[in-house]
Amino acid sequence: MSEKIIVTIGRQFGSNGRKIAFKLAEDLGIKCYDKELITLAAQESGINSEIMEYHDEKPTSSFLYSMVMDSASMGYSSPNILNMPLNHKVYLAEFEVIKKIAKEGSCIIVGRCADYVLKDDPDLISIFIYAPLQKRISFVAATESISESKASTLIHKTDKNRANYYNYYSDKKWANVESYHLSADSSELDIDGTVELLKSYIKIKKNTVQ
Known part of the structure; x- marks a missing residue:
């Protein structure tokens, strides 16, 4: 694309937020980052990728676990960094990678407080994808081949982790609709329809800013 577009997408579990993000990136001809951030952050920081994944988008974990596993992390050498709990090191590593990716060009970043990390970027468009709970339960139960009861438990646990993580590291x-430029119910328009909605919004917002 000729103009720079930075889109961050927060999402409820089971709302198809990830699929929407990657479809939007495909249509716009730009890169989308989700789990890829873990690999990049591990490479940049030297922190073991399995440790990165364990702490990814999770709230502050037990102090004991952080102290025990901290010896497995590598790469950071400054006293301030070395004295940080492991989960803070993981957040900082992802923070730096998000900043680097956005600086390099147009992209879509899923989760990980990216909208907060890039809050001062004039090209930022922050989006949140949600859907009614029962529809998400039915979707997760079908896609994961589990009961609706287990799907409900998984949804609540995942969303709680994401909320705690976001609320802890951002202001x-x-x-909350006030935290994003746009919130969209993906159950109303399905994946393709929601992507079309987001594309229209991005185009209008870009034209308005210009």
Whole structure:
């Protein structure tokens, strides 16, 4: 694309936020980052990728676990960094990678407080994808081949982790409409329809800013 577009997408579990993000990136001809951030952050920081994944988008974990596993992390050498709990090191590593990716060009970044990390970027467009709970339960139960009861438990646990993580590291509230430029119910328009909605919004917002 000729103009720079930075889109961050927060999402409720089971709302198809990830699929929407990657479809939007495909249509716009730009890169989308989700789990890829873990690999990049591990490479940049030297922190073991399995440790990165364990702490990814999770709230502050037990102090004991951080102290025990901290010896497995590598790469950071400054006293301030070395004295940080492991989960803070993981957040900082992802923070730096998000900044680097956005600086390099147009992209879509899923989760990980990216909208907060890039809050001062004039090209930022922050989006939140949600859907009614029962529809998400039915979707997760079908895609994961589990009961609706287990799907409900998984949804609540995942969303709680994401909310705690976001609320801890940012000065905003996860899933609060005031925290994003646009919130969209993906169950109303399905994946393709929601992508078309987001594309229209991005185009209008870009034209308005210009």
